[in-house]
Amino acid sequence: MMLETLLLMASALPTQDFKPDDVRAVAVAIADEIDDDPREAATLLETAYEESRFKPNAIGDHGAAFGVYQLHRVPMYVGFDLHLATPIARDRLRSSAELCPGAPLAPYIGGCHNKTARRVSAHRLAIVERLVRRASDSPKSSLHERLFSHALAAVLGGQGGRLPSRSRYPFARLRLEGRDERRQGSPS
Numbered sequence: 001m002m003l004e005t006l007l008l009m010a011s012a013l014p015t016q017d018f019k020p021d022d023v024r025a026v027a028v029a030i031a032d033e034i035d036d037d038p039r040e041a042a043t044l045l046e047t048a049y050e051e052s053r054f055k056p057n058a059i060g061d062h063g064a065a066f067g068v069y070q071l072h073r074v075p076m077y078v079g080f081d082l083h084l085a086t087p088i089a090r091d092r093l094r095s096s097a098e099l100c101p102g103a104p105l106a107p108y109i110g111g112c113h114n115k116t117a118r119r120v121s122a123h124r125l126a127i128v129e130r131l132v133r134r135a136s137d138s139p140k141s142s143l144h145e146r147l148f149s150h151a152l153a154a155v156l157g158g159q160g161g162r163l164p165s166r167s168r169y170p171f172a173r174l175r176l177e178g179r180d181e182r183r184q185g186s187p188s
Helices: 002-010 020-033 038-052 076-080 082-099 115-136 142-155 179-184
Strands: none
Touching: 002 020, 002 038, 002 115, 020 038, 020 082, 038 082, 038 115, 076 082
């Protein structure tokens, strides 16, 4: 259930400039780690999105941060392994919230007293709240249920990965069109 919720949240991120396979891998790792707190799961998802756009091998901060969560003070292989990095990111985000209740993500981003980190924290938390609201709004019509099922099947690698037009259907924002053709080596 958490995996479905996370994939629905991913479809509501501000932009879709990431690979569906990368977001699926991150969603699976988060779902394995967190099974009952959509807000914490959304915070991890948003952190992975903002820090790396879900790129599993991202290196940042002049070579000091690794993986989707851009973890500092960990070996590179830990940052690149989602199942090792996700619990570390979760624990660091929890510590961050305890250190700075007024801007819970600021210590993770750059420091509780850093104005930019506080502003970014507020921005990310607003997105987290939107993701949680989106996930809690269950599909109300059979059309929405069919679109969600189709999008979920496509993201999870099911058959029929083509989605309806992105501009017309809200669940079709994962940019999966042409994914099967690229796998088979056909021109897009």
